[in-house]
Amino acid sequence: MPTNSQVAFKRELLNTDNNQTTTATLQDNLVNLVDLALLLKQAHWNVVGTNFRSLHLQLDAIIETVRAGSDDIAERIATLGIAADGRSQTVARNSHLHEYPEGMLSVEETVQHVADELHATVTELRNAIQRLGELDPISEDLCIGICASLEKHLWMLQAQEKSN
Ligand SMILES: [Fe+2]
Secondary structure: OOOOOEOOOOOOOOOHHHHHHHHHHHHHHHHHHHHHHHHHHHHHHHEEOOOHHHHHHHHHHHHHHHHHHHHHHHHHHHHOOEOOOOOHHHHHHHOOOOOOOOOOEEHHHHHHHHHHHHHHHHHHHHHHHHHHHHHOHHHHHHHHHHHHHHHHHHHHHHOOOOOO
């Protein structure tokens, strides 16, 4: 019996069990991405220090990728007949990310915190990719594309960290 969180489309794409696990996996990653986009704006506004401007602008470029990724994942969930849940309360309750520190942060601290949370996000996406391989290759492919873009951003952040 469909609830208002699902639509029983006439033409199903996946069997019921696979559909449920696939959309739950996508939903887990949706909240991470919504949280990450908010966290990145917080970092964008509050970074201070020498050469802050390049990181300030770099963070906006990452946000663009993250927002596009969250939109694609939410719309994949909807395509599978389930309501995507990107409400702030749901995000706060279910996100795997840590709370971002309050106040102004130096360039070095900002890079470290953002890189840690980006890493947490791609780790969850990689776990999802493993599970989705068996369930739905289209959702798997979507997550692979998003993960690849985020890992490239992670590289560009990590390359700024001092190695000693
Ligand atoms: Fe801005």
